[in-house]
Amino acid sequence: GQQVMQIPQYQHVQEGEDFTTYCNSSTTLSNIQWYKQRPGGHPVFLIQLVKSGEVKKQKRLTFQFGEAKKNSSLHITATQTTDVGTYFCAGSDTGGFKTIFGAGTRLFVKA
Amino acid sequence: EAGVAQSPRYKIIEKRQSVAFWCNPISGHATLYWYQQILGQGPKLLIQFQNNGVVDDSQLPKDRFSAERLKGVDSTLKIQPAKLEDSAVYLCASSRGQGYNEQFFGPGTRLTVL
Numbered sequence: 709g710q711q712v713m714q715i716p717q718y719q720h721v722q723e724g725e726d727f728t729t730y731c732n733s734s735t736t737l738s739n740i741q742w743y744k745q746r747p748g749g750h751p752v753f754l755i756q757l758v759k760s761g762e763v764k765k766q767k768r769l770t771f772q773f774g775e776a777k778k779n780s781s782l783h784i785t786a787t788q789t790t791d792v793g794t795y796f797c798a799g800s801d802t803g804g805f806k807t808i809f810g811a812g813t814r815l816f817v818k819a
Numbered sequence: 820e821a822g823v824a825q826s827p828r829y830k831i832i833e834k835r836q837s838v839a840f841w842c843n844p845i846s847g848h849a850t851l852y853w854y855q856q857i858l859g860q861g862p863k864l865l866i867q868f869q870n871n872g873v874v875d876d877s878q879l880p881k882d883r884f885s886a887e888r889l890k891g892v893d894s895t896l897k898i899q900p901a902k903l904e905d906s907a908v909y910l911c912a913s914s915r916g917q918g919y920n921e922q923f924f925g926p927g928t929r930l931t932v933l
Contacts, residue, residue, distance in 0.1 A: 714861075739920055741920055741921065741922075743922075749926075750910060750924040750925065750926055750927050751862065751910070751912075751922075751924050752924070753921045753922060753923065756920060756921060796861055796862070798920075798922075800920050805874065805875075805917060806867075806874075806875055807864070807920060807922070808864070809854075809861040809862045809863075809864075810861055811860055811861045812860075812861045
């Protein structure tokens with residue numbers, strides 16, 4: 709069945725350093741979403757990527773969708789303490805109906 | 820617009836007891852999801868409804884878990900009897916429907932089974 713893997717599991721950075729998390733699917737996806745979950749909170753939608761090779765930016769966050777629509781990445785430039793939390797990717801199958809979450813990458817930012 | 824509502828927020832029960840969770844999705848959202856999130860892990864889909872029909876319940880432990888979505892709006896998730904390994908946060912989410920994958924999550928119910 710479809711699997712979505714994320715690496716790394718944890719990342720500790722110094723404030724101001726960059727951060728990247730990677731997401732890989734065992735099958736081709738119709739789209740991929742990214743969510744952020746603050747400690748003690750619930751996942752909050754960040755963005756959805758649909759097109760092959762798509763790149764989207766939100767301020768310091770850059771999201772990419774691979775050409776084969778099987779992998780994606782989230783890059784944060786110059787991390788801030790407010791970026792702390794767990795970042796999840798969630799891939800939807802080619803029917804666009806079933807979505808599977810990755811295990812998440814937990815980001816720790818030291819001031 | 821109001822968000823996804825869930826209750827209770829916290830529940831502590833003993834093993835073999837029963838428990839029920841309630842979810843009210845965002846008005847007009849056709850798709851409703853129940854997830855189980857164990858500490859340190861990603862959300863695991865238990866069941867997905869499209870209106871009041873079940874789309875996916877392949878990971879729902881049907882010997883002890885049940886869920887319903889009457890009239891295609893509110894939903895309840897029940898565990899009977901509970902096991903220690905059911906301790907987790909149960910998240911409800913909703914989305915507009917097929918083709919609209921953005922999910923809006925409720926605050927979750929933290930279940931502790933002793």
